[in-house]
Amino acid sequence: MAKQKKAPRPKAQTPKGFRDYFGAEVTQRTEMLQAIAGVYHHYGFEALESAGVETVEALGKFLPDVDRPNEGVFAWQEFDEKNNGDWLALRYDLTAPLARVYAQHRNDLPIPYRRYAMGPVWRNEKPGPGRYRQFYQCDADTVGSASMAADAEICAMLSDTLEAVGIARGDYLVRVNNRKVLNGVLEAMGLAEGDGARDNVLRTIDKFDKVGEAGVRQLLTKGRLDASGAYIDGVGLSDEQAEPVIAFLTSKAADAAGTLANLRAAVGDSKVGAEGIAELEQIGELLAAGGYGPDRIEIDPSVVRGLGYYTGPVYEAELTFEILDDKGRKRQFGSVAGGGRYDDLVKRFTGQEVPATGVSIGVDRLLAALREKGRITAEVSGPVVVTVMDKTRMADYQAMVAELRNAGIRAEVYLGNPKNFGNQLKYADKRNSPIAVIEGGDEKDKGVVQIKDLILGAKIAENATLEEWKARPSQFEVPRDQLVARVREILDGQG
Amino acid sequence: MAKQKKAPRPKAQTPKGFRDYFGAEVTQRTEMLQAIAGVYHHYGFEALESAGVETVEALGKFLPDVDRPNEGVFAWQEFDEKNNGDWLALRYDLTAPLARVYAQHRNDLPIPYRRYAMGPVWRNEKPGPGRYRQFYQCDADTVGSASMAADAEICAMLSDTLEAVGIARGDYLVRVNNRKVLNGVLEAMGLAEGDGARDNVLRTIDKFDKVGEAGVRQLLTKGRLDASGAYIDGVGLSDEQAEPVIAFLTSKAADAAGTLANLRAAVGDSKVGAEGIAELEQIGELLAAGGYGPDRIEIDPSVVRGLGYYTGPVYEAELTFEILDDKGRKRQFGSVAGGGRYDDLVKRFTGQEVPATGVSIGVDRLLAALREKGRITAEVSGPVVVTVMDKTRMADYQAMVAELRNAGIRAEVYLGNPKNFGNQLKYADKRNSPIAVIEGGDEKDKGVVQIKDLILGAKIAENATLEEWKARPSQFEVPRDQLVARVREILDGQG
Numbered sequence: 001m002a003k004q005k006k007a008p009r010p011k012a013q014t015p016k017g018f019r020d021y022f023g024a025e026v027t028q029r030t031e032m033l034q035a036i037a038g039v040y041h042h043y044g045f046e047a048l049e050s051a052g053v054e055t056v057e058a059l060g061k062f063l064p065d066v067d068r069p070n071e072g073v074f075a076w077q078e079f080d081e082k083n084n085g086d087w088l089a090l091r092y093d094l095t096a097p098l099a100r101v102y103a104q105h106r107n108d109l110p111i112p113y114r115r116y117a118m119g120p121v122w123r124n125e126k127p128g129p130g131r132y133r134q135f136y137q138c139d140a141d142t143v144g145s146a147s148m149a150a151d152a153e154i155c156a157m158l159s160d161t162l163e164a165v166g167i168a169r170g171d172y173l174v175r176v177n178n179r180k181v182l183n184g185v186l187e188a189m190g191l192a193e194g195d196g197a198r199d200n201v202l203r204t205i206d207k208f209d210k211v212g213e214a215g216v217r218q219l220l221t222k223g224r225l226d227a228s229g230a231y232i233d234g235v236g237l238s239d240e241q242a243e244p245v246i247a248f249l250t251s252k253a254a255d256a257a258g259t260l261a262n263l264r265a266a267v268g269d270s271k272v273g274a275e276g277i278a279e280l281e282q283i284g285e286l287l288a289a290g291g292y293g294p295d296r297i298e299i300d301p302s303v304v305r306g307l308g309y310y311t312g313p314v315y316e317a318e319l320t321f322e323i324l325d326d327k328g329r330k331r332q333f334g335s336v337a338g339g340g341r342y343d344d345l346v347k348r349f350t351g352q353e354v355p356a357t358g359v360s361i362g363v364d365r366l367l368a369a370l371r372e373k374g375r376i377t378a379e380v381s382g383p384v385v386v387t388v389m390d391k392t393r394m395a396d397y398q399a400m401v402a403e404l405r406n407a408g409i410r411a412e413v414y415l416g417n418p419k420n421f422g423n424q425l426k427y428a429d430k431r432n433s434p435i436a437v438i439e440g441g442d443e444k445d446k447g448v449v450q451i452k453d454l455i456l457g458a459k460i461a462e463n464a465t466l467e468e469w470k471a472r473p474s475q476f477e478v479p480r481d482q483l484v485a486r487v488r489e490i491l492d493g494q495g
Numbered sequence: 496m497a498k499q500k501k502a503p504r505p506k507a508q509t510p511k512g513f514r515d516y517f518g519a520e521v522t523q524r525t526e527m528l529q530a531i532a533g534v535y536h537h538y539g540f541e542a543l544e545s546a547g548v549e550t551v552e553a554l555g556k557f558l559p560d561v562d563r564p565n566e567g568v569f570a571w572q573e574f575d576e577k578n579n580g581d582w583l584a585l586r587y588d589l590t591a592p593l594a595r596v597y598a599q600h601r602n603d604l605p606i607p608y609r610r611y612a613m614g615p616v617w618r619n620e621k622p623g624p625g626r627y628r629q630f631y632q633c634d635a636d637t638v639g640s641a642s643m644a645a646d647a648e649i650c651a652m653l654s655d656t657l658e659a660v661g662i663a664r665g666d667y668l669v670r671v672n673n674r675k676v677l678n679g680v681l682e683a684m685g686l687a688e689g690d691g692a693r694d695n696v697l698r699t700i701d702k703f704d705k706v707g708e709a710g711v712r713q714l715l716t717k718g719r720l721d722a723s724g725a726y727i728d729g730v731g732l733s734d735e736q737a738e739p740v741i742a743f744l745t746s747k748a749a750d751a752a753g754t755l756a757n758l759r760a761a762v763g764d765s766k767v768g769a770e771g772i773a774e775l776e777q778i779g780e781l782l783a784a785g786g787y788g789p790d791r792i793e794i795d796p797s798v799v800r801g802l803g804y805y806t807g808p809v810y811e812a813e814l815t816f817e818i819l820d821d822k823g824r825k826r827q828f829g830s831v832a833g834g835g836r837y838d839d840l841v842k843r844f845t846g847q848e849v850p851a852t853g854v855s856i857g858v859d860r861l862l863a864a865l866r867e868k869g870r871i872t873a874e875v876s877g878p879v880v881v882t883v884m885d886k887t888r889m890a891d892y893q894a895m896v897a898e899l900r901n902a903g904i905r906a907e908v909y910l911g912n913p914k915n916f917g918n919q920l921k922y923a924d925k926r927n928s929p930i931a932v933i934e935g936g937d938e939k940d941k942g943v944v945q946i947k948d949l950i951l952g953a954k955i956a957e958n959a960t961l962e963e964w965k966a967r968p969s970q971f972e973v974p975r976d977q978l979v980a981r982v983r984e985i986l987d988g989q990g
């Protein structure tokens with residue numbers, strides 16, 4: 001008889017670009033999300049949770065295409081006899097769903113609508129080191145208000161949020177700019193909207209952080225040699241034409257009044273530029289009234305995020321402390337949140353322009369920052385482990401565990417094969433257990449249990465002299481009825 | 496010139512079978528998940544969060560098919576030049592990903608591995624009223640332990656969890672059964688594994704809740720007329736053959752010992768049946784040792800969930816209080832959680848059988864139950880709203896809001912167009928605001944603000960006589976520097 005061919009076993013692997021999160025990775029993120037939600041809620045924002053799946057039509061931007069329907073997003077077509085089903089996709093951010101929700105429910109929502117949302121989003125991109133295709137976002141937006149008070153409020157809230165999750169004042173800065181000021185600068189240069197040179201100028205401005213003032217000046221005019229020796233063509237402006245851009249990028253002064261004066265010079269008599277400066281001034285006043293000084297929030301013209309997307313104020317939260325990079329070099333931790341004003345997302349659905357402004361916090365980056373600063377540790381204490389010396393007495397061990405749990409102590413009984421006691425201690429070690437409880441036949445007869453302080457044991461094993469070892473045994477016997485009291489004593493001592 | 500045709504506007508709609516959750520719907524679910532996670536963690540379970548996306552290969556069960564790749568799941572193929580990319584899918588539960596995680600990381604995990612997971616899962620099913628294609632699951636499983644202590648622990652934990660989220664003792668019951676007992680019954684009937692009649696018997700057992708003892712007896716033998724008058728064919732057993740099934744289904748006695756004795760009679764000399772009864776006995780002893788009596792957890796042979804899936808103990812949590820259904824009839828609320836032992840999920844990947852047992856809580860049903868019982872209310876108080884009487888004085892209003900927030904009071908400034916004051920009060924109403932704060936030019940000059948108690952105002956508007964109205968005004972003037980103190984006083988009073 002021919003041997004039947006078995007189906008090959010499936011591979012036990014996450015899809016490329018996805019990962020699993022374990023234990024403290026999950027609970028610390030959850031705690032951070034809850035802390036952030038607490039501040040958002042305190043500011044009057046309401047929770048919103050939409051599904052991970054939207055119609056491609058509602059998401060916009062990425063439209064299905066016969067050859068490659070899922071460019072940038074994960075998309076698929078609903079089954080339908082006539083092959084005519086809707087295209088669905090996983091959301092790639094929380095803003096596009098907000099626009100859909102607002103358009104769909106606008107008759108029932110309070111307007112202006114302040115909402116926060118947190119959850120995973122998906123990007124169909126090539127994964128890279130530390131770059132995943134599913135990650136968390138944590139957003140707050142105000143839809144339906146054109147007031148600068150909405151933008152100022154979000155900046156203040158961002159500052160409060162960072163402090164609430166454990167970033168100390170002085171370790172961060174919320175930096176505010178305005179897209180209209182930049183548009184004013186371009187106008188002052190004689191570059192109208194639609195002028196091809198304009199895009200080139202914007203792209204060059206984006207490189208300011210990397211190449212500095214002199215580099216930008218070269219790139220705006222004749223071009224420059226980059227670090228690799230390649231020649232980068234310039235935009236071809238004259239030195240005079242390039243001047244307003246340089247003035248704009250270097251306009252940050254010792255205080256807000258000085259910065260605003262420099263910006264006024266940079267935009268010349270551009271109307272939109274003046275409007276942008278007036279908006280920045282207003283935001284500054286509102287923040288000052290709320291007690292948010294330049295130690296927390298400042299005007300900084302070098303913030304130029306999301307060039308195409310934002311229409312007014314833009315803001316960014318940066319962590320200002322230094323960390324060591326992979327190669328041991330010091331660098332600033334950098335941006336952990338950003339946002340700004342966008343006015344035409346809802347218009348796609350309703351035809352009416354609806355002003356909106358909002359912020360998105362990069363939760364995973366913020367967690368990484370707190371780990372860097374030692375504010376949270378990845379190692380977390382595990383449960384007390386009650387070992388099993390005699391598997392026919394499982395009920396006794398279960399009773400101990402129940403007592404410990406009822407006393408508020410995290411505890412568990414060993415559930416593996418109890419034959420090899422060494423394996424039970426190895427298990428306790430892998431669980432980061434602070435204490436193991438042991439009750440064999442002898443102990444049972446004497447009415448006692450053994451308590452093994454695993455933290456102290458580990459310390460002694462590492463450092464102690466023989467005398468210390470003898471003087472401070474890490475394992476001792478206690479009467480059975482003192483189990484809970486003594487375990488608590490040790491846990492408190494381990495603090 | 497021909498008019499340019501505009502692209503039609505996208506529809507602002509969730510895809511069919513998906514919905515949005517607002518405000519308290521979101522925060523109450525989050526709180527419940529946190530309460531559940533707290534109990535799971537206390538029992539020594541560790542958090543695990545896997546991605547929403549898995550390879551179809553790893554999920555198993557649903558394999559891609561050229562005609563309809565996404566039967567039951569949402570699935571799509573990864574892009575690849577040769578059209579050879581992996582098939583990916585949204586997870587349909589949290590157990591299949593657990594099996595994949597365990598197989599992938601088994602060398603690094605503590606074994607037995609106790610883990611909990613909570614999050615959305617997706618089903619590509621026809622949506623119906625109250626049936627969505629994305630919903631939450633909240634699972635705890637122990638992988639790698641064959642001990643009945645693992646099953647007993649999960650039943651105890653389920654009981655603690657229900658009490659932790661607000662279901663009082665007496666309002667729920669965790670019912671335990673064992674698939675092996677049922678297999679023993681079938682063996683006693685002379686129906687071997689693979690016998691076609693066996694499946695028919697199983698399907699009939701599942702109808703016990705609906706048709707009762709007499710109905711099951713009819714269905715096992717000659718058949719019966721159902722309520723609509725249609726004749727349902729019977730399985731064709733003789734009355735004697737049907738007896739063990741009836742004995743099994745009606746074996747519940749006044750106490751566990753009685754039930755077990757009845758079950759022993761039902762399984763006759765079936766070895767697997769005896770094994771199942773011994774397991775039930777063991778679970779009962781372990782639970783008793785932990786203090787979990789039949790007021791919380793009981794053996795109940797009528798629990799027959801997931802006939803194909805489970806291999807040993809099965810358990811279910813039922814809410815025992817009555818609610819009124821759509822038509823005003825009383826009925827029991829029913830099941831909110833269930834689970835059991837399953838032993839071959841990991842084997843698919845590794846070839847080795849790995850024993851596992853676990854539970855899944857239906858979070859949305861549990862929330863619905865708490866709302867039914869009035870333990871949580873959908874209406875939640877909104878923020879204090881500071882109104883805008885003079886939009887040039889926004890900084891003053893912002894300062895008030897900052898003061899309130901710094902004092903721990905949830906507050907916001909009105910961010911809409913302030914022209915029409917009535918709209919501001921309507922907004923406050925829609926926000927469920929307890930208090931509105933008003934400061935016009937007169938108040939500003941006098942150094943006072945108006946505080947409007949919106950809760951009292953609504954009560955007065957409903958009930959009060961003219962005298963009461965005069966005696967207890969819902970709006971009054973307070974000195975500006977007493978704003979925070981007076982607002983707090985009113986909020987405490989509204990409590």
